[in-house]
Amino acid sequence: MQDTINYDEFNRQLIQNKIGITAAEFHGFLSGILAGGNHDESWRPLVSDMLNNGQAIVEPLAEQITRLYQLTKQQFSEDNFEFELLLSHHDLFTQIDDLVGWVNHFLLGIGLAQPKINHLKGDVGEAIYDLRQIVKLGYDESEDQQELGFAFEEIKEYVRITAMLCFDEFNEPDIATTIH
Template sequence: MSKISLYTSLNSELKSQAIGVTTAELHGFISGILAGGNHDESWRTLVDDMMNDGKPLASSLSQLTTQLYEQTKQQLNDDNFEFQLVISDQNLFMQIDDMVGWINHFLLGLGLAQPQLAKVKGDVGEAIYDLRQITQLGYDEDDDQEELAFAFEEILEYVRMTVILCHDEFTEHTPSTTIH
């Protein structure tokens, strides 16, 4: 399923189940868990806790969430930096709002996977600090659309690379053994 159709299907299912998060927020949360190095089945419990007060999700929503998780995990483990944020493709203001919600939930998932996150230093610590600052940025609908779109694309790329940086930092990589 393409990124856009998964976004649309999940948003529709989240609304029909009266779940108070968006697809972007859910993807941010899952991305944070994965980037924080959590790759076991406990992600399901964390998602159930965050989205549904600890109760298991309805089957259709659970399937879509699992699909989103697997897609995200695959992208983060890809050596070609294929990871992309799942956010709206609608108007620029909706994309910006989705990105801010995505970042907030990413930081939540990352914090759950890495409880000592506040003590992280160096490039990763700086990047996490930057993410917190990005969520404070605002815009005015009267701002120059072209400039705003350019700034959004720049920030979106920075966020994407920060996720990959965190994933590389917190995920144990087993070296491949090549036999000659």
């Protein structure tokens, strides 16, 4: 398995297959499902329902989706905080739009995996509230692009850390028991 997914190629496959979301939105949805603690094969029908009205997804897109699922799960599970958001590398405004779409779909995915997400207290509850506020953010294209770029990077990092916080909250660590 490759260690990365090419955003533009994955986005092209989604468009070719008439899937109405971007690669960033899809990754946000998948990340939300994983962060919410769903690790069995029930993620597949959720994805089919979300992308294709419950119909089977054609190859090679289905293969690419499985690779993205495995890579995302691996990144979440590693101790060195390698989880990354799958966002466009195009202009700043496209990246901002991708980030908002990623967060919106992350909230959808985690909401499916954790139906009582609205009732959480503590750090995770506050983080989910913050994500809901991030979705409402806007920008003016006449704003100073350097300042906007700095703000984007800070918010992107906060979203990344929040996704990992949610994963840690809703996923039990693998505990290996030794029998003597």
